[in-house]
Amino acid sequence: MEIQIQQLSKRFGEKKALNKVNLRIGEGMFGLLGPNGAGKTSLMRILTTLLPKSEGSIQMAGVPIEDKMKIRSMVGYLPQDFSVYPSFTVYEAMDYLAILSGLDDRKARKEKIRLLLAKVNLEAQMKTKVRSLSGGMKRRLGIAQAIIHDPQVLIVDEPTAGLDPEERIRFRNLLRDFSEGRIVILSTHIVEDIEFTCENLAVLKQGQLLYEGKVKGLLLQAEGHVWTAAIERQELESIREKYAIISTVSEGDSIRLRLLGSERPFSHAEAVRPTIEDAYMKLMGEA
Numbered sequence: 279m280e281i282q283i284q285q286l287s288k289r290f291g292e293k294k295a296l297n298k299v300n301l302r303i304g305e306g307m308f309g310l311l312g313p314n315g316a317g318k319t320s321l322m323r324i325l326t327t328l329l330p331k332s333e334g335s336i337q338m339a340g341v342p343i344e345d346k347m348k349i350r351s352m353v354g355y356l357p358q359d360f361s362v363y364p365s366f367t368v369y370e371a372m373d374y375l376a377i378l379s380g381l382d383d384r385k386a387r388k389e390k391i392r393l394l395l396a397k398v399n400l401e402a403q404m405k406t407k408v409r410s411l412s413g414g415m416k417r418r419l420g421i422a423q424a425i426i427h428d429p430q431v432l433i434v435d436e437p438t439a440g441l442d443p444e445e446r447i448r449f450r451n452l453l454r455d456f457s458e459g460r461i462v463i464l465s466t467h468i469v470e471d472i473e474f475t476c477e478n479l480a481v482l483k484q485g486q487l488l489y490e491g492k493v494k495g496l497l498l499q500a501e502g503h504v505w506t507a508a509i510e511r512q513e514l515e516s517i518r519e520k521y522a523i524i525s526t527v528s529e530g531d532s533i534r535l536r537l538l539g540s541e542r543p544f545s546h547a548e549a550v551r552p553t554i555e556d557a558y559m560k561l562m563g564e565a
């Protein structure tokens with residue numbers, strides 16, 4: 279299973295949301311990273327056939343994106359603003375969505391829903407009203423509905439925004455388990471989500487593809503460019519004018535900086551191993 283994207287462009291009037299993007303996405307977890315307006319949602323909606331492309335071509339396991347029915351049977355989607363009727367119980371919501379997806383047999387439906395709810399760890403909430411679910415539970419319900427038809431590709435848009443750390447970890451694990459033998463595309467601007475789940479990623483900015491490949495490769499690009507040093511508070515402004523500062527932490531009277539620079543910025547600065555966040559910031563700064 280592979281998704282092939284060639285020279286993909288999307289225009290909204292004069293605005294280019296995607297500009298000649300080329301990507302190959304193989305099995306496993308694939309991260310889509312970029313700031314607001316990068317084109318992530320446009321790309322994902324095009325892959326779900328909800329949004330038509332302007333130019334270029336896409337194939338999923340050899341099936342062209344124009345074959346909407348076939349593509350839709352292969353793809354599950356959890357949009358950023360997923361919601362179902364708040365007065366439904368979890369079971370009712372799933373039942374409703376299962377009917378919409380064409381599962382006509384009541385008994386088979388029941389079986390399937392139980393299985394799915396067990397998978398996303400919501401069995402105990404079967405009779406809970408959707409409005410009473412926590413943010414993380416709602417997101418897990420969103421996954422259950424997105425995989426009702428057993429898709430080979432699952433696309434999730436900003437799934438961990440607003441989740442507490444425990445739910446975030448649980449949610450990431452759920453996606454990783456599901457990605458076994460399938461493709462899961464995870465869009466986010468939370469760099470940490472990618473760091474802990476994806477082997478491969480693409481970085482977009484203003485519709486341009488800035489990086490495609492292994493997470494490790496992105497880290498390598500930042501090797502030797504990330505520095506840390508303790509400085510006096512009054513030095514901060516002049517340093518900020520010259521270097522991209524990634525973080526500042528107070529250490530008594532001084533400040534511990536983490537910053538980017540192609541050479542050692544000052545004699546007492548020490549080189550540190552880059553994190554994905556550093557590598558991402560470096561890429562953003564260069565584009």
Ligand SMILES: Nc1ncnc2c1ncn2[C@@H]1O[C@H](COP(=O)(O)OP(=O)(O)OP(=O)(O)O)[C@@H](O)[C@H]1O
Binds near residue numbers: 315
């Ligand atoms: N329906 C639309 N009409 C006009 N412009 C649009 C439309 N949808 C998106 N855009 C523009 O296209 C660009 C890419 O938007 P998109 O939503 O794909 O980015 P994104 O990376 O998902 O951003 P975010 O993280 O904010 O959701 C933005 O400049 C956006 O304003």
